[in-house]
Amino acid sequence: MSVTNDLLNMVLRRAGQYVSRKEFLSLTGRGLAASVAAGALAACQDKGASAADAATTPTTGTLAAQVDASTVYAAPGGPQVPLLEAVSPPAKVPAAADQPIELEAWKSAVDPKSPPTPTPLPPEQRVGYALVGLGHLTLEELLPAFGACKKSKPVALVSGSPEKLAKVAKQYGIKPTSCYSYADYDKLKDNPEVQAIYIVLPNSMHAEYVIRGAKTGKHILCEKPMANSVRECELMIAACKEAKVKLMIAYRIQYEPYNRLVRDMVRGQKFGKVKYIQAQNSQSSANVDHWRHRKALAGGGALPDIGLYCLNTSRFLLGTEPTEVFGYM
Structure with missing residues (x-):
């Protein structure tokens, strides 16, 4: 399909947004969270219920006009400065963890609107990932991206380098007991913090580590390409089906807003x-x-x-x- 100027302009106007690794992990985390952490996410509600909750959430805080600024504070042996009443500005604070706090408006109608305040789940409710392989992708993109994830967190590392394991674990607050070599990778089975394994290894190692990972009972996210042969792919799928765990390959294009927009236009002719x-x-x-x-x-x-x-x-x-x-x- 030759993309015309009209099509390109429409895409840029309506969806010019790249999906980063952070956003990709957030999206995959949502799917896993729905099945792995259903109990912990019971407070999450559908869009209609959330909208109704927002409408009935009371506003807390104090208006600026109501702040008492009539007194002064004198530091011991120091100058006097205005003593302002310590209050919080008006805000709506929904009880549900996935609903953003609504702060008082301050921008005019002609200014760009601020996005909703972030709504990260409490750490104990996020999907815990074990990252297998500490190469370019893991160190340069994945681990930094986890820092901004709302529904996912790194909880374990697997590497063939003890030196890298020790340093990276300290950098990201991962317990020494949650650091594994490739030889004891199977011990992830006994780590209750790990709910999903992210395999970030050379292509030829995908089949082995997906099959071994499935036997631990953990869900699997595997880097692309899936494997080096159709036969390897079939064995990976069979292993995950037998273990009743999810298997996902880390392609991101289907999550990117502009690709989704073009898909709708293409299929709608x-x-x-x-x-x-x-x-x-x-x-x-x-x-x-x-x-x-x-x-x-x-x-x-x-x-x-x-x-x-x-x-x-x-x-x-x-x-x-x-x-x-x-x-x-």
Whole structure:
């Protein structure tokens, strides 16, 4: 499909927002929270009930005009300064953890509206993740993103490097007893804080660690691509079905607002029937020794690594599956 200026402008006007790793983790956390922490999230209500609650939530606090500023404070041996009554400004404070506190309005109608105040769940109600692998993605993106997550938290680490384990655990407040080597990865079964395992390993290791992870009874979030062969994928699915745990592959395009908007326009034929889609994705690497350049570890080249974003986006937009595949050089 050739994206016209009209289509591009509409996308930019209505949904120009990138889904970061933080937002992706938040979205996946919601799905897990619905099943893993249903009891803890019993206070969460549907949209209609939440709106009704907001309408009936009383306002607490004191208006600025009612603050007593008629006295002064004199520090011992120091100057006098105004002594203001210590009060809190007006606000609505819903009881439900997922409902934002509504502060008094102060911006004019012509100013951009502030977003709702954050509504993180209490730490004990968030989904606890064990992160398996402490490479670029985990250290540069995932762990920092967890800091802003509302429904997820890191509670355990798995790595082949004791030095990295010790340092990262201290940085993110993870207990030494919740740090594991690859050899004792299976001991995650005995850690009640872990509700989900996030596998962030080279592609060739996905099948083994999903299958072993499923046996611990924990839900599995696995980085893309799923595995190096169809057979490995089938074994991973079978293991999770047998263990009655969820298995999700960490693709994010279906959560991005602009992709969802384009999907609706494509399937609704807003610009007519789709005849052609051109998609490309490119990266470069100067490290010839990186695992992505080793077929035994990566399973393939650019297509399974970054080309799948193009393929999955096309499948998502059209809601159909490929019937023929060919290539040329």
